[in-house]
Amino acid sequence: MPGPCKWHDGLERLFLDAVEGLSVQLGTNVTVRMTDAAGYYTLARSPLGPEACKRVSVALEERHCWNRLLDIDCFSADGRAITRQSLGVPERRCLVCDNPHAACIQAKRHPIEQVTHAAIRLIEAYGRVAEKKHIKYLSIENIRGMD
Numbered sequence: 208m209p210g211p212c213k214w215h216d217g218l219e220r221l222f223l224d225a226v227e228g229l230s231v232q233l234g235t236n237v238t239v240r241m242t243d244a245a246g247y248y249t250l251a252r253s254p255l256g257p258e259a260c261k262r263v264s265v266a267l268e269e270r271h272c273w274n275r276l277l278d279i280d281c282f283s284a285d286g287r288a289i290t291r292q293s294l295g296v297p298e299r300r301c302l303v304c305d306n307p308h309a310a311c312i313q314a315k316r317h318p319i320e321q322v323t324h325a326a327i328r329l330i331e332a333y334g335r336v337a338e339k340k341h342i343k344y345l346s347i348e349n350i351r352g353m354d
C-alpha cells in the first residue's frame with residue numbers, strides 16, 4: 208500500500224486471497240504471514256526455481272488491475288534477487304498513469320495522496336468483485352444447481 212497509511216478496509220482480504228493464489232501456483236508450503244509498519248507481507252519457499260517463481264509472480268501481479276498492489280520479490284537460495292529486467296519482462300507500471308513505476312517515483316510525478324487514492328480505488332474494485340463472487344456462490348440458483 209503506497210503512502211504512510213498501510214491499512215484500508217478490504218486490503219487484508221485482497222492480501223489473503225493473493226497469498227492463497229500464489230501459494231497454489233508456486234506450490235509453497237512454508238509461509239510466514241505478518242504485518243508491520245510497512246503493511247502486510249508474507250515469506251514463502253517454493254520448490255520452483257527462482258526464475259520460474261518470478262515469472263509466476265509477475266503473471267499474478269499483472270493478472271488483475273488490483274494485483275498491481277502486490278509487490279512480489281523472488282530470491283535465489285544464495286540471496287540473489289530475480290528482477291523483471293533480468294527476465295526481460297516489462298517493468299511494474301505506475302498505479303496512477305501506467306508509465307513505468309520507477310520513473311514516476313524518481314520524478315516524484317504524483318503527490319502521494321493521488322497514488323494512495325489510486326490504490327484505494329483498486330482495493331474497492333477488488334472488494335466489489337469478491338463480494339459478487341461470494342453472493343453468487345451462496346445464491347439460490349447455485350444451491351439448486353447442486354441438486
Ligand SMILES: [Zn+2]
Pocket residue numbers: 301302303304305306311316317
Ligand atoms: Zn505515474
